[in-house]
Amino acid sequence: MLTETTKAKGLADLPPVKSDSLLELIALCNADPRPEKIDVGVGVFRDDQGKTPILKVMKEAEQRLLDTQQTKSYLGSAGDKRFTELLRPILLGEHADDDRIAGLQTPGGCGALRLGFELIATVNREARVLVGTPTWPNHPPIIKAVGLSAVEYPYYERGQGAIRFDDMLAALRSAAPGDVALLHGCCHNPTGADLDEEQWRQVRDAVIDRGLIPLVDIAYQGFGRGLEEDAYGVRLMLESCDDVIIAQSCDKNFSCYRDRVGSLWIKTGSKEATATAMAHVFQRAREMWSMPPDHGAAAAHIILEDPALHERWLVELAGMRDRINAVRQRIAAADPRLAFIGRQFGMFSMLPLSKDQVLKLREDHAIYMADSGRFNVVGMSDEQIGRFTTAVVAALNG
Numbered sequence: 475m476l477t478e479t480t481k482a483k484g485l486a487d488l489p490p491v492k493s494d495s496l497l498e499l500i501a502l503c504n505a506d507p508r509p510e511k512i513d514v515g516v517g518v519f520r521d522d523q524g525k526t527p528i529l530k531v532m533k534e535a536e537q538r539l540l541d542t543q544q545t546k547s548y549l550g551s552a553g554d555k556r557f558t559e560l561l562r563p564i565l566l567g568e569h570a571d572d573d574r575i576a577g578l579q580t581p582g583g584c585g586a587l588r589l590g591f592e593l594i595a596t597v598n599r600e601a602r603v604l605v606g607t608p609t610w611p612n613h614p615p616i617i618k619a620v621g622l623s624a625v626e627y628p629y630y631e632r633g634q635g636a637i638r639f640d641d642m643l644a645a646l647r648s649a650a651p652g653d654v655a656l657l658h659g660c661c662h663n664p665t666g667a668d669l670d671e672e673q674w675r676q677v678r679d680a681v682i683d684r685g686l687i688p689l690v691d692i693a694y695q696g697f698g699r700g701l702e703e704d705a706y707g708v709r710l711m712l713e714s715c716d717d718v719i720i721a722q723s724c725d726k727n728f729s730c731y732r733d734r735v736g737s738l739w740i741k742t743g744s745k746e747a748t749a750t751a752m753a754h755v756f757q758r759a760r761e762m763w764s765m766p767p768d769h770g771a772a773a774a775h776i777i778l779e780d781p782a783l784h785e786r787w788l789v790e791l792a793g794m795r796d797r798i799n800a801v802r803q804r805i806a807a808a809d810p811r812l813a814f815i816g817r818q819f820g821m822f823s824m825l826p827l828s829k830d831q832v833l834k835l836r837e838d839h840a841i842y843m844a845d846s847g848r849f850n851v852v853g854m855s856d857e858q859i860g861r862f863t864t865a866v867v868a869a870l871n872g
Protein backbone atom coordinates (compact mmCIF):
# COMPACT_ATOMS: atom_id res chain seq x y z
CA MET A 475 0.00 0.00 0.00
CA LEU A 476 1.32 3.48 -0.85
CA THR A 477 1.97 5.62 2.20
CA GLU A 478 1.50 9.40 2.20
CA THR A 479 5.24 9.95 1.64
CA THR A 480 5.58 7.53 -1.28
CA LYS A 481 2.43 8.65 -3.03
CA ALA A 482 3.25 9.60 -6.59
CA LYS A 483 2.60 13.17 -7.56
CA GLY A 484 -0.37 13.87 -9.78
CA LEU A 485 -1.23 16.88 -11.88
CA ALA A 486 -3.15 18.29 -8.93
CA ASP A 487 0.17 18.70 -7.12
CA LEU A 488 1.40 21.32 -9.56
CA PRO A 489 2.26 24.61 -7.85
CA PRO A 490 0.51 27.79 -8.97
CA VAL A 491 2.22 29.82 -11.70
CA LYS A 492 2.79 33.53 -11.38
CA SER A 493 0.70 35.00 -14.19
CA ASP A 494 2.27 37.10 -16.92
CA SER A 495 1.76 40.73 -15.92
CA LEU A 496 1.37 41.93 -19.52
CA LEU A 497 -1.32 39.35 -20.24
CA GLU A 498 -3.05 40.38 -17.01
CA LEU A 499 -2.91 44.00 -18.13
CA ILE A 500 -4.51 43.14 -21.48
CA ALA A 501 -7.31 41.27 -19.66
CA LEU A 502 -7.88 44.23 -17.32
CA CYS A 503 -8.07 46.63 -20.25
CA ASN A 504 -10.46 44.37 -22.16
CA ALA A 505 -12.74 44.24 -19.13
CA ASP A 506 -12.78 48.06 -18.71
CA PRO A 507 -16.15 49.33 -20.03
CA ARG A 508 -14.98 52.95 -20.50
CA PRO A 509 -15.15 53.60 -24.27
CA GLU A 510 -12.32 56.16 -24.15
CA LYS A 511 -9.80 53.62 -22.77
CA ILE A 512 -6.30 53.68 -24.20
CA ASP A 513 -4.35 50.42 -24.41
CA VAL A 514 -0.64 51.17 -24.64
CA GLY A 515 0.31 47.94 -22.88
CA VAL A 516 -0.08 45.56 -25.81
CA GLY A 517 2.96 45.11 -28.10
CA VAL A 518 1.47 45.38 -31.58
CA PHE A 519 1.61 48.15 -34.16
CA ARG A 520 -1.59 50.15 -34.43
CA ASP A 521 -2.44 52.61 -37.22
CA ASP A 522 -3.85 56.14 -36.87
CA GLN A 523 -7.29 54.60 -36.29
CA GLY A 524 -5.96 52.40 -33.49
CA LYS A 525 -6.26 49.21 -35.60
CA THR A 526 -3.71 46.48 -36.37
CA PRO A 527 -4.56 45.85 -40.01
CA ILE A 528 -3.26 43.01 -42.13
CA LEU A 529 -0.79 44.51 -44.62
CA LYS A 530 -2.27 44.87 -48.11
CA VAL A 531 0.64 42.92 -49.61
CA MET A 532 0.09 40.18 -47.06
CA LYS A 533 -3.59 39.89 -47.99
CA GLU A 534 -2.65 39.66 -51.66
CA ALA A 535 0.07 37.08 -51.02
CA GLU A 536 -2.32 35.02 -48.89
CA GLN A 537 -4.86 35.04 -51.72
CA ARG A 538 -2.18 33.88 -54.14
CA LEU A 539 -1.16 31.18 -51.72
CA LEU A 540 -4.74 30.01 -51.43
CA ASP A 541 -5.11 29.92 -55.21
CA THR A 542 -1.83 28.22 -56.03
CA GLN A 543 -0.74 26.02 -53.13
CA GLN A 544 -0.79 22.41 -54.30
CA THR A 545 0.05 20.54 -51.14
CA LYS A 546 0.35 20.86 -47.41
CA SER A 547 2.79 18.00 -47.14
CA TYR A 548 5.61 18.25 -44.55
CA LEU A 549 8.42 20.71 -45.22
CA GLY A 550 10.98 19.46 -42.69
CA SER A 551 12.66 21.09 -39.70
CA ALA A 552 14.19 23.89 -41.79
CA GLY A 553 10.71 25.07 -42.77
CA ASP A 554 10.43 26.99 -46.04
CA LYS A 555 14.03 27.09 -47.28
CA ARG A 556 13.30 29.59 -50.02
CA PHE A 557 11.77 31.97 -47.45
CA THR A 558 15.03 31.84 -45.47
CA GLU A 559 17.08 32.42 -48.64
CA LEU A 560 14.98 35.47 -49.48
CA LEU A 561 15.54 36.87 -45.99
CA ARG A 562 19.31 36.52 -46.25
CA PRO A 563 20.10 39.80 -48.01
CA ILE A 564 17.56 41.72 -45.90
CA LEU A 565 19.07 40.61 -42.62
CA LEU A 566 22.68 39.83 -43.50
CA GLY A 567 23.34 42.57 -46.12
CA GLU A 568 26.89 42.33 -47.41
CA HIS A 569 27.30 38.99 -45.57
CA ALA A 570 24.51 37.31 -47.50
CA ASP A 571 26.96 35.23 -49.57
CA ASP A 572 29.06 34.08 -46.61
CA ASP A 573 28.77 30.30 -46.61
CA ARG A 574 29.72 30.16 -42.93
CA ILE A 575 26.26 31.59 -42.14
CA ALA A 576 23.21 29.31 -42.21
CA GLY A 577 19.62 29.88 -41.20
CA LEU A 578 16.34 28.08 -40.72
CA GLN A 579 12.73 29.12 -40.31
CA THR A 580 11.41 29.12 -36.73
CA PRO A 581 8.05 29.68 -35.02
CA GLY A 582 8.56 33.43 -34.56
CA GLY A 583 11.36 35.21 -32.77
CA CYS A 584 10.53 33.27 -29.60
CA GLY A 585 11.25 29.98 -31.34
CA ALA A 586 14.51 31.38 -32.70
CA LEU A 587 15.60 32.56 -29.25
CA ARG A 588 14.76 29.25 -27.64
CA LEU A 589 16.62 27.34 -30.33
CA GLY A 590 19.64 29.66 -30.17
CA PHE A 591 19.93 29.20 -26.41
CA GLU A 592 19.40 25.44 -26.79
CA LEU A 593 22.43 25.40 -29.08
CA ILE A 594 24.50 27.30 -26.52
CA ALA A 595 23.42 24.88 -23.78
CA THR A 596 24.34 21.97 -26.05
CA VAL A 597 27.88 23.25 -26.55
CA ASN A 598 28.51 24.67 -23.06
CA ARG A 599 26.19 24.18 -20.09
CA GLU A 600 28.39 26.50 -18.02
CA ALA A 601 27.94 29.48 -20.34
CA ARG A 602 26.24 32.43 -18.65
CA VAL A 603 24.07 34.88 -20.56
CA LEU A 604 24.70 38.58 -19.99
CA VAL A 605 21.39 40.39 -20.03
CA GLY A 606 21.01 44.16 -19.80
CA THR A 607 17.98 45.16 -17.74
CA PRO A 608 15.27 46.01 -18.25
CA THR A 609 14.79 43.60 -21.11
CA TRP A 610 11.91 41.91 -22.88
CA PRO A 611 10.23 39.94 -20.06
CA ASN A 612 10.38 36.66 -21.99
CA HIS A 613 14.20 36.67 -22.27
CA PRO A 614 15.00 35.48 -18.71
CA PRO A 615 12.44 32.62 -18.72
CA ILE A 616 13.69 31.32 -22.08
CA ILE A 617 17.29 31.38 -20.82
CA LYS A 618 16.25 29.60 -17.62
CA ALA A 619 14.19 27.03 -19.51
CA VAL A 620 17.27 25.72 -21.33
CA GLY A 621 19.19 25.48 -18.04
CA LEU A 622 21.53 28.43 -18.59
CA SER A 623 22.03 31.15 -16.00
CA ALA A 624 21.53 34.83 -16.69
CA VAL A 625 23.80 37.56 -15.34
CA GLU A 626 21.96 40.85 -15.29
CA TYR A 627 23.54 44.27 -15.60
CA PRO A 628 21.83 47.68 -15.68
CA TYR A 629 21.31 48.82 -19.30
CA TYR A 630 19.13 51.85 -18.91
CA GLU A 631 18.63 54.87 -16.63
CA ARG A 632 14.89 55.37 -16.69
CA GLY A 633 14.64 58.96 -15.43
CA GLN A 634 17.26 60.15 -17.94
CA GLY A 635 16.16 58.18 -20.97
CA ALA A 636 19.81 57.14 -21.34
CA ILE A 637 21.77 53.92 -21.78
CA ARG A 638 24.10 53.06 -18.87
CA PHE A 639 26.79 52.31 -21.38
CA ASP A 640 29.71 52.23 -18.91
CA ASP A 641 27.86 49.61 -16.87
CA MET A 642 27.17 47.62 -20.00
CA LEU A 643 30.82 47.63 -21.06
CA ALA A 644 31.99 46.81 -17.54
CA ALA A 645 29.63 43.82 -17.43
CA LEU A 646 30.77 42.53 -20.82
CA ARG A 647 34.43 43.03 -19.89
CA SER A 648 34.04 41.03 -16.69
CA ALA A 649 32.40 38.06 -18.46
CA ALA A 650 34.17 34.75 -19.01
CA PRO A 651 35.14 33.37 -22.43
CA GLY A 652 32.22 31.42 -23.89
CA ASP A 653 29.61 33.53 -22.08
CA VAL A 654 26.86 34.93 -24.26
CA ALA A 655 26.13 38.62 -24.81
CA LEU A 656 22.40 38.95 -25.47
CA LEU A 657 21.97 42.11 -27.56
CA HIS A 658 18.86 43.82 -28.92
CA GLY A 659 19.52 44.38 -32.64
CA CYS A 660 17.32 47.49 -32.79
CA CYS A 661 14.22 49.10 -31.27
CA HIS A 662 15.11 47.96 -27.76
CA ASN A 663 12.14 46.47 -25.94
CA PRO A 664 11.14 47.88 -23.45
CA THR A 665 13.20 51.09 -23.47
CA GLY A 666 13.51 52.23 -27.12
CA ALA A 667 17.12 53.14 -26.28
CA ASP A 668 19.35 51.74 -29.04
CA LEU A 669 23.13 51.66 -29.17
CA ASP A 670 24.60 54.12 -31.66
CA GLU A 671 27.20 52.92 -34.16
CA GLU A 672 30.17 53.92 -31.99
CA GLN A 673 28.66 52.10 -29.02
CA TRP A 674 28.06 49.00 -31.16
CA ARG A 675 31.76 49.07 -32.12
CA GLN A 676 32.79 49.27 -28.47
CA VAL A 677 30.47 46.39 -27.61
CA ARG A 678 31.98 44.42 -30.48
CA ASP A 679 35.50 45.11 -29.12
CA ALA A 680 34.49 43.92 -25.64
CA VAL A 681 32.88 40.79 -27.11
CA ILE A 682 36.06 39.97 -29.05
CA ASP A 683 38.43 40.80 -26.16
CA ARG A 684 36.55 38.53 -23.75
CA GLY A 685 35.82 35.74 -26.25
CA LEU A 686 32.05 36.09 -25.84
CA ILE A 687 29.37 34.79 -28.21
CA PRO A 688 26.98 37.54 -29.35
CA LEU A 689 23.34 36.51 -29.63
CA VAL A 690 21.51 39.31 -31.39
CA ASP A 691 17.74 39.39 -31.03
CA ILE A 692 16.29 41.42 -33.91
CA ALA A 693 12.49 41.47 -33.77
CA TYR A 694 11.78 44.93 -35.20
CA GLN A 695 14.00 45.39 -38.27
CA GLY A 696 12.59 48.32 -40.25
CA PHE A 697 10.66 49.87 -37.34
CA GLY A 698 13.52 52.11 -36.19
CA ARG A 699 15.78 54.00 -38.60
CA GLY A 700 15.24 51.78 -41.66
CA LEU A 701 15.71 48.17 -42.79
CA GLU A 702 19.42 48.63 -43.53
CA GLU A 703 20.23 50.90 -40.61
CA ASP A 704 18.48 48.65 -38.09
CA ALA A 705 20.73 45.74 -39.09
CA TYR A 706 23.95 47.62 -38.28
CA GLY A 707 24.68 45.68 -35.08
CA VAL A 708 23.87 42.30 -36.63
CA ARG A 709 26.22 42.92 -39.54
CA LEU A 710 29.00 44.35 -37.37
CA MET A 711 29.01 41.18 -35.28
CA LEU A 712 29.03 39.04 -38.43
CA GLU A 713 31.97 41.03 -39.78
CA SER A 714 33.99 40.76 -36.59
CA CYS A 715 33.22 37.53 -34.75
CA ASP A 716 33.56 33.88 -35.65
CA ASP A 717 30.62 32.68 -33.58
CA VAL A 718 27.40 34.68 -33.91
CA ILE A 719 23.77 33.73 -33.28
CA ILE A 720 20.90 35.82 -34.64
CA ALA A 721 17.27 35.38 -33.58
CA GLN A 722 15.04 37.15 -36.08
CA SER A 723 11.30 37.83 -36.24
CA CYS A 724 9.08 38.79 -39.19
CA ASP A 725 6.02 39.00 -36.98
CA LYS A 726 6.22 42.78 -36.62
CA ASN A 727 7.65 43.94 -39.92
CA PHE A 728 5.16 41.78 -41.85
CA SER A 729 2.48 42.48 -39.23
CA CYS A 730 1.64 38.77 -39.00
CA TYR A 731 2.08 38.31 -35.26
CA ARG A 732 -0.13 35.26 -34.77
CA ASP A 733 1.28 33.43 -37.77
CA ARG A 734 4.63 33.00 -35.97
CA VAL A 735 7.23 33.80 -38.61
CA GLY A 736 10.88 33.98 -37.65
CA SER A 737 14.32 32.58 -38.31
CA LEU A 738 17.51 31.59 -36.56
CA TRP A 739 20.95 32.23 -38.03
CA ILE A 740 24.25 30.65 -37.03
CA LYS A 741 27.72 31.77 -38.00
CA THR A 742 30.89 29.93 -37.02
CA GLY A 743 34.49 30.20 -38.21
CA SER A 744 34.05 27.63 -41.00
CA LYS A 745 31.46 26.20 -43.34
CA GLU A 746 32.02 22.74 -41.84
CA ALA A 747 31.55 23.88 -38.23
CA THR A 748 28.38 25.72 -39.25
CA ALA A 749 27.03 22.55 -40.87
CA THR A 750 27.65 20.64 -37.63
CA ALA A 751 26.04 23.40 -35.55
CA MET A 752 23.02 23.38 -37.86
CA ALA A 753 22.70 19.60 -37.49
CA HIS A 754 22.37 20.18 -33.73
CA VAL A 755 19.90 23.00 -34.35
CA PHE A 756 17.73 20.73 -36.54
CA GLN A 757 17.87 18.04 -33.87
CA ARG A 758 16.70 20.45 -31.15
CA ALA A 759 13.98 21.86 -33.43
CA ARG A 760 12.78 18.34 -34.19
CA GLU A 761 12.49 17.62 -30.46
CA MET A 762 10.54 20.80 -29.74
CA TRP A 763 8.24 21.56 -32.66
CA SER A 764 9.45 19.24 -35.40
CA MET A 765 8.83 21.91 -38.03
CA PRO A 766 7.58 25.49 -37.99
CA PRO A 767 4.08 26.52 -39.11
CA ASP A 768 4.04 27.25 -42.82
CA HIS A 769 1.35 29.79 -43.62
CA GLY A 770 2.95 33.12 -42.60
CA ALA A 771 6.38 32.28 -43.98
CA ALA A 772 4.81 30.97 -47.22
CA ALA A 773 3.02 34.31 -47.67
CA ALA A 774 6.16 36.31 -46.77
CA HIS A 775 8.02 34.12 -49.30
CA ILE A 776 5.55 35.17 -52.02
CA ILE A 777 6.00 38.84 -51.09
CA LEU A 778 9.78 38.69 -51.08
CA GLU A 779 9.97 36.65 -54.31
CA ASP A 780 7.81 39.02 -56.36
CA PRO A 781 9.60 42.34 -57.08
CA ALA A 782 6.34 44.34 -57.19
CA LEU A 783 5.04 42.90 -53.91
CA HIS A 784 8.46 43.26 -52.34
CA GLU A 785 8.50 46.94 -53.25
CA ARG A 786 5.02 47.44 -51.84
CA TRP A 787 6.03 45.69 -48.62
CA LEU A 788 8.89 48.17 -48.25
CA VAL A 789 6.39 51.03 -48.69
CA GLU A 790 3.97 49.59 -46.12
CA LEU A 791 6.84 48.95 -43.72
CA ALA A 792 8.03 52.54 -44.17
CA GLY A 793 4.47 53.65 -43.43
CA MET A 794 4.54 51.81 -40.08
CA ARG A 795 7.98 53.23 -39.28
CA ASP A 796 6.90 56.76 -40.20
CA ARG A 797 3.88 56.55 -37.94
CA ILE A 798 6.00 55.28 -35.03
CA ASN A 799 8.45 58.13 -35.47
CA ALA A 800 5.76 60.78 -36.01
CA VAL A 801 3.90 59.75 -32.83
CA ARG A 802 7.21 59.79 -30.97
CA GLN A 803 7.78 63.39 -32.08
CA ARG A 804 4.28 64.41 -31.02
CA ILE A 805 4.71 62.93 -27.55
CA ALA A 806 8.21 64.39 -27.22
CA ALA A 807 6.94 67.88 -28.08
CA ALA A 808 4.34 67.78 -25.29
CA ASP A 809 6.82 68.41 -22.47
CA PRO A 810 10.62 68.76 -22.11
CA ARG A 811 10.56 65.79 -19.72
CA LEU A 812 9.28 63.64 -22.59
CA ALA A 813 11.83 64.90 -25.14
CA PHE A 814 13.89 61.69 -24.84
CA ILE A 815 11.02 59.76 -26.49
CA GLY A 816 11.75 61.60 -29.74
CA ARG A 817 15.33 60.32 -29.69
CA GLN A 818 14.37 56.66 -29.21
CA PHE A 819 13.34 53.93 -31.65
CA GLY A 820 10.70 51.29 -32.14
CA MET A 821 7.35 50.82 -30.50
CA PHE A 822 8.37 51.07 -26.84
CA SER A 823 9.62 53.63 -24.37
CA MET A 824 9.48 53.87 -20.60
CA LEU A 825 7.88 56.80 -18.86
CA PRO A 826 9.56 57.94 -15.64
CA LEU A 827 6.44 57.20 -13.61
CA SER A 828 6.09 55.30 -10.34
CA LYS A 829 3.86 52.25 -10.11
CA ASP A 830 1.33 54.35 -8.18
CA GLN A 831 1.28 56.97 -10.95
CA VAL A 832 0.77 54.22 -13.55
CA LEU A 833 -2.14 52.86 -11.49
CA LYS A 834 -3.65 56.32 -11.17
CA LEU A 835 -3.51 56.78 -14.96
CA ARG A 836 -5.39 53.51 -15.22
CA GLU A 837 -8.01 54.43 -12.66
CA ASP A 838 -8.55 58.08 -13.53
CA HIS A 839 -7.98 58.08 -17.31
CA ALA A 840 -8.42 54.46 -18.45
CA ILE A 841 -4.85 54.51 -19.76
CA TYR A 842 -3.33 51.02 -19.58
CA MET A 843 0.44 50.60 -19.53
CA ALA A 844 2.85 48.22 -17.79
CA ASP A 845 3.64 48.95 -14.13
CA SER A 846 7.21 49.76 -15.17
CA GLY A 847 5.98 52.73 -17.23
CA ARG A 848 6.70 50.89 -20.51
CA PHE A 849 4.21 51.93 -23.14
CA ASN A 850 3.61 51.28 -26.82
CA VAL A 851 3.92 54.63 -28.60
CA VAL A 852 1.64 53.39 -31.39
CA GLY A 853 -0.79 51.63 -29.09
CA MET A 854 -3.19 54.57 -29.45
CA SER A 855 -5.04 56.16 -32.34
CA ASP A 856 -4.07 59.66 -33.54
CA GLU A 857 -7.16 61.03 -31.88
CA GLN A 858 -6.10 59.65 -28.48
CA ILE A 859 -2.58 61.11 -28.46
CA GLY A 860 -3.58 64.52 -27.07
CA ARG A 861 -5.49 63.01 -24.15
CA PHE A 862 -2.64 60.59 -23.47
CA THR A 863 0.06 63.28 -23.32
CA THR A 864 -2.10 65.62 -21.20
CA ALA A 865 -2.72 62.85 -18.67
CA VAL A 866 0.95 61.78 -18.63
CA VAL A 867 2.20 65.36 -18.16
CA ALA A 868 -0.30 65.85 -15.31
CA ALA A 869 1.02 62.63 -13.73
CA LEU A 870 4.62 63.86 -14.10
CA ASN A 871 3.62 67.12 -12.40
CA GLY A 872 2.57 64.92 -9.48
Ligand SMILES: Cc1ncc(COP(=O)(O)O)c(C=O)c1O
Pocket residue numbers: 517581582583584585610658663691692693723724725726731734735736
Ligand atom coordinates in the same frame (compact mmCIF):
# COMPACT_ATOMS: atom_id res chain seq x y z
C1 LIG B 1 12.78 41.83 -28.12
C2 LIG B 1 11.88 40.77 -28.65
N1 LIG B 1 12.39 39.62 -29.08
C3 LIG B 1 11.63 38.65 -29.58
C4 LIG B 1 10.27 38.79 -29.65
C5 LIG B 1 9.47 37.60 -30.17
O1 LIG B 1 8.76 37.86 -31.28
P1 LIG B 1 7.74 36.78 -31.88
O2 LIG B 1 6.39 37.32 -31.63
O3 LIG B 1 8.10 36.71 -33.31
O4 LIG B 1 7.98 35.50 -31.18
C6 LIG B 1 9.67 39.96 -29.21
C7 LIG B 1 8.21 40.10 -29.25
O5 LIG B 1 7.60 40.91 -28.64
C8 LIG B 1 10.50 40.99 -28.70
O6 LIG B 1 9.99 42.14 -28.27
